[in-house]
Amino acid sequence: MIRHSFILLDGIGEKRERRLWKEGILTWDDFFQCKEILDIDRERKKIYDEFLHKALEALIKRNCYFFKKNLKRREHWRLFEEFLKEAVCIDIETNGLTHEKGGYVTLVGIYSIDGYQVLVRGENLTEENLQQIFDKYKYLITFYGSIFDIPFLKKEFPKLKIEHIPHFDLFFAGKRTGIQGGLKKLEAMFLIERSDFLRGLNGYDAVKLWRAYQKGSIDSLEVLIAYNRADTENLFQLARIFYEILRAQAGIDKFIDNGTLNTA
Template sequence: MRIENSFIPVRGVGETTERRLWENGVTHWDEFDGSVVGSTLADRIETFIDEGRTHLDRGNVSVFAEALPAASRWRCYENVSDETCFLDIETTGLSAETNDVTTVSLHQDGETKTFVKERDLTSHRLTRELEEAALLVTFNGQRFDVPFLETCFDVTIDVPHVDLMYPCKKIGLDGGLKPIEQELGIDRDMPDISGRDAVRLWREYERGDDGALETLIEYNRADTANLEPLMEIVADRLHERVFEAALADE
């Protein structure tokens, strides 16, 4: 499902009105003629479509991400999948005020990069890497990863953001990332490691165990890279549940 199939970013259009549009054959911006809704709302939708085309031509999905509910921001993904950055961090604890970020992994266009505390993990590097992204995807990053990075590195991360925890809940996938991966059959090439293990590995590295850092990096990279197949599965399932189901009721 693409942004051009969506109407709920328009003020006054909820899921019920959007579904009514789809059921009446208005499944894409190109098909909107104003006949299904009142004139005032039709004018708003026309304006939204005109402005929306300009944003999409520029590769900018931020206006749509801001207007969509958190659980519906997955709709932005197909438009900018190649420019989507998947992100995950490891820390020494749960408070950004008293703990540190140890590793940050970014996965985009088939490549995974990992940055390490006191090596190459800097605010400048983070800013430069994220500037290349049209969309940011995390799991629980809205409450944890993003504010943690902003606090620890004094940066502002304003990339349009899909936190997969919310669309996962919409299709009945509750719990943490690892149980969801297992339920969906998304494999890992390494034993499961917890967040507590990640803290322990960093402490062992600080005491001179380079192998512990290698394990921590591998774990962080797996968390990050596995967000991509999760995003694909979630987007496909929600496409079927939200969009194709409406068309089946026409």
């Protein structure tokens, strides 16, 4: 979708982007090949061409920061397909308190095409290990993470550098599509399954499981990790669903279907 996107350009919003698509300007290559486009004068066209060439170079070099800097946060969903293999889903669990009242992260779940891994407090949850995770991947997927997970991590690990990664927050993607609710509600809506023994568990149960683990229950930690794993892995499925919905709302496929182009 990002290669169909022109809202990166200064002065181009969603309406003008659709006008470009309607004129048959469906990709950056189409834009380069046209000398005259809508009411864009020559000087502005030259500036736009130069910027889109930089965007293309950034894609080739896998420079995610270029898009974090130049693409509005609400539009980071457009990068999903392009950075799919370099995406990471993050979900944290805490002890149930705010950071100001003694709250802390109990574990961090990480899921990508490489599989699931977990960082547990007192074992391998360190700022260094977290930074290695964020340095490895180029696209972040969370649910309400821009409000909860990432700020919480930053307070506990103030030197953590996450700002370079585009962020697809599925909570706000849902609001934009008109589909609202918590993660468990959305899983049920879209028939995303989790193991029977995890159904019904919620964030408060995660807090109680951690407390039980602190009192010596290894089984409680295993259930907590399984709960977190389901949350984290299911983000990937939900991201795919919201990406397709947002793409449909943008309307690009209608113009592609009317022509000969058929790319992601």
